[in-house]
Amino acid sequence: xADSLIVPVPDGTALAVKVRGLHKSYGDTKAVAGVxxxxxxGECLGLLGPNGAGKxxxxxxxxxxxxxxxxxxxxxxxxPAHGDLDWKSRLGIxxxxxxxxxxxxxxxxxxxxxxxxxxxxDVDEVVEAIGLTEKRDxxxxxxxxGQRRRLDVGLGIIGRPELLFLDEPTTGFxxxxxxxxxxxxARLKAENTTILLTTHYLExxxxxxxxxxxxxAGKVIACDSPDRVGGRQTxxxxxxxxxHGQTRSQHSEHPTAFIADLATRFGGEVPExxxxxxxxxxxxxxxxxxxxxxx
Amino acid sequence: MTTATSSTQQHTAVHVGLVGALKLGGRRIGIELxxxxxxxxxxxxNFALPMMLMIIFGSVFGNQKLPPTQITFAQYFxxxxxxxxxxxxxxxNLAIAIPMERDDGTLKRLQGTPMPKLAYFIGKIGMVFxxxxxxxxxxxxxxxxxxxxxxxxxxxxxxFAWASVLGLTGCTLLGIAFSVIPKxxxxxxxxxxxxxxxxxxxxxxxxxxxxxxxxxxQFSALFPLKWLTQAMRGVFLPAQASALETTGxxxxxxxxxxxxxxxxGGLLLSLTLFRWNRRGES
Numbered sequence: 001x002a003d004s005l006i007v008p009v010p011d012g013t014a015l016a017v018k019v020r021g022l023h024k025s026y027g028d029t030k031a032v033a034g035v036x037x038x039x040x041x042g043e044c045l046g047l048l049g050p051n052g053a054g055k056x057x058x059x060x061x062x063x064x065x066x067x068x069x070x071x072x073x074x075x076x077x078x079x080p081a082h083g084d085l086d087w088k089s090r091l092g093i094x095x096x097x098x099x100x101x102x103x104x105x106x107x108x109x110x111x112x113x114x115x116x117x118x119x120x121x122d123v124d125e126v127v128e129a130i131g132l133t134e135k136r137d138x139x140x141x142x143x144x145x146g147q148r149r150r151l152d153v154g155l156g157i158i159g160r161p162e163l164l165f166l167d168e169p170t171t172g173f174x175x176x177x178x179x180x181x182x183x184x185x186a187r188l189k190a191e192n193t194t195i196l197l198t199t200h201y202l203e204x205x206x207x208x209x210x211x212x213x214x215x216x217a218g219k220v221i222a223c224d225s226p227d228r229v230g231g232r233q234t235x236x237x238x239x240x241x242x243x244h245g246q247t248r249s250q251h252s253e254h255p256t257a258f259i260a261d262l263a264t265r266f267g268g269e270v271p272e273x274x275x276x277x278x279x280x281x282x283x284x285x286x287x288x289x290x291x292x293x294x295x
Numbered sequence: 296m297t298t299a300t301s302s303t304q305q306h307t308a309v310h311v312g313l314v315g316a317l318k319l320g321g322r323r324i325g326i327e328l329x330x331x332x333x334x335x336x337x338x339x340x341n342f343a344l345p346m347m348l349m350i351i352f353g354s355v356f357g358n359q360k361l362p363p364t365q366i367t368f369a370q371y372f373x374x375x376x377x378x379x380x381x382x383x384x385x386x387x388n389l390a391i392a393i394p395m396e397r398d399d400g401t402l403k404r405l406q407g408t409p410m411p412k413l414a415y416f417i418g419k420i421g422m423v424f425x426x427x428x429x430x431x432x433x434x435x436x437x438x439x440x441x442x443x444x445x446x447x448x449x450x451x452x453x454x455f456a457w458a459s460v461l462g463l464t465g466c467t468l469l470g471i472a473f474s475v476i477p478k479x480x481x482x483x484x485x486x487x488x489x490x491x492x493x494x495x496x497x498x499x500x501x502x503x504x505x506x507x508x509x510x511x512x513q514f515s516a517l518f519p520l521k522w523l524t525q526a527m528r529g530v531f532l533p534a535q536a537s538a539l540e541t542t543g544x545x546x547x548x549x550x551x552x553x554x555x556x557x558x559x560g561g562l563l564l565s566l567t568l569f570r571w572n573r574r575g576e577s
Contacts, residue, residue: 063407065572085409093407098400103333104326112326115319116408139333159408 005222014041016163016194022071024057031057033218044195046209054218055198063093089117092161094152096168102141106132117159130154131180145172163194202281216291230283242272316413323418341388345376346437353442366536369442374527375500381462384426389470390487395480402571423467451530458526461554468561472568494520505541519557526550
C-alpha cells in the first residue's frame with residue numbers, strides 16, 4: 001500500500017491524539033498491527049473501517065480501557081495507560097452500545113454524571129441540545145433506541161470535554177434524528193471540541209469529518225480530507241448519457257473535454273447527461289477490498 | 296448550547312483525594328438507592344422477600360411452641376429472617392447487581408469518567424446499609440403486628456447493632472468479591488440464589504438449628520449466616536432460649552469473632568478478586 005495515501009499532518013500542528021506503531025493482539029489474533037494516527041486539536045477525525053479492522057480496539061486503547069502491546073500513544077499529552085482523574089475529566093466517551101441507566105430519568109442521569117466533572121455543562125442546556133426536552137423525566141429504559149443514543153451523547157458531553165470519542169453514535173437513528181445530531185456535532189466543533197468519530201455511515205463522515213482515516217487489517221491505510229482521501233479529487237469521473245434509447249457511460253480522466261466532444265456530436269443538449277465522481281463510499285470500498293483480512 | 300463559558304481549559308480540580316471520593320460517594324448512595332428500589336426484581340428479591348417469607352412461614356408455623364420453652368416459632372423465625380435480610384441486601388444484591396453492571400455497560404461508563412473508584416464502593420455500601428435498616432424496621436413491624444413478637448431490651452439492641460454492622464460489612468465485601476464468579480449478569484441469580492437457599496436451610500433460618508444433623512451444622516458453621524442467625528437469636532429470644540442452642544449458649548463472643556474474621560476475609564477477597572471488566576477484556 002503506497003504511503004502517499006496517508007497525508008501527514010504538518011510539523012508543529014497541535015495534536016490532541018498522537019499514535020505511533022500501535023500494536024495489540026488477542027491471543028494469536030492481531031487486532032491492531034502498527035497503527036499511526038494523528039488527531040489535530042479542534043478537528044473532527046472520522047475513523048472508518050470494516051468490522052474487525054481494529055477501530056474499536058484502537059479507540060479503547062486511546063480511552064484508557066485497554067492496554068497496548070507496543071507503540072507510543074499520547075492523548076491530550078498523557079499516556080492513556082496511566083491516565084489520572086484529571087485527564088479523564090477532559091475526555092468525553094460515548095461507547096458503542098450500553099443498556100445501563102434504565103431506572104433513572106434523563107435528567108437524573110445527566111445531573112448525576114455532571115457532578116463528576118469540575119466544570120460541567122448546564123443539564124438543561126444539554127437536555128435541549130440532545131433533543132430530549134420532552135423526555136427529560138422519562139426513565140432510560142423507556143426511551144427509544146435513538147433517544148437512548150442521544151442520552152449517551154449527552155452524558156459524553158456533560159463534562160465539557162476537550163476531546164470527545166464517538167463510537168458509532170447514530171446507529172438506530174432515523175434520518176431526521178441523524179440530521180439533528182449532525183447539527184449538534186457542528187456546534188460542538190464550533191466550541192473547539194476535538195472529536196474522534198467512529199462510524200459505518202460514510203455520508204456521516206463526509207458531512208462531519210475534517211479528515212478521515214481508513215483502517216483495514218489493523219493498519220491505517222489512508223488518511224486525508226473526505227474529498228481527497230484515496231485520490232478522490234483526481235480519480236476518473238464517470239460520464240453517462242442516453243443514446244439510441246440506451247444508457248451509455250464512459251470513465252474519463254478529462255470529463256470536461258469528453259462532454260464538450262459529446263455536445264458537439266449531439267449538436268446541443270446531451271440527453272440525461274450525468275457526471276459522477278467517485279463517492280467516498282466508492283473509494284472506501286476499493287481501498288478496503290484491496291487489503292486482505294487481518295492476520 | 297451556548298458558548299458563554301468559552302470552550303476548553305476551564306477545568307478546575309477534579310474530585311481527588313478522600314474528601315472528593317466521600318462527596319461523590321454520598322451522591323452515589325442516592326443514585327444506587329433509586330435504582331435499587333425502582334428495579335422491580337431487586338426490590339422484590341433483595342428487599343421484600345424476608346417480609347413475604349415472614350408472613351408465609353409465620354402464618355403456617357408461627358404459633359407452634361419450641362419445647363421445652365414457651366417461645367413461638369415466629370419469634371425464632373424473625374431472627375433468621377433479619378439475618379437473611381442481611382444476606383439479601385448485601386451479598387445477594389451485589390453478587391447479582393455487579394455482574395449485571397459489568398454486562399450492561401455501567402462499570403465501563405463509570406471508568407470513563409473522573410469518578411474516584413472509591414466513590415463507587417461507598418455508594419454500594421451506603422445503599423446496602425440504608426436498604427437493610429428500612430428492611431429491618433418493616434420486618435419488626437410485620438412481626439409485631441401479625442405475630443406479636445416481643446422486642447429486645449436495651450443491651451440486646453447493642454448486640455443487634457454490632458451483629459448487623461459486622462454481618463453487613465462482611466457480606467457486602469463477600470458480595471463484591473463473588474461478583475467475579477457469574478459469567479454473565481443474566482446468569483448471576485442462578486449461581487447466587489441456590490447458594491443462599493442452601494445456607495439458609497443449613498444455618499437454622501427455616502428450621503431449629505439444634506435439630507439439624509451434625510454434618511449440616513458443621514458445614515454451615517464455616518459461613519457467616521449461621522453466626523449471624525445465632526447472634527440475632529441472642530437479640531430477639533429471651534435468655535432462657537439459650538437452652539435451644541447446641542452449646543446451651545448464644546456464644547455472642549464467638550459470633551463476633553467469626554463475623555469479624557469474615558470481614559477481614561471479605562476485604563482480602565474483594566481487594567484481590569474484584570474486576571471492573573468482563574473476563575478477557577483488558
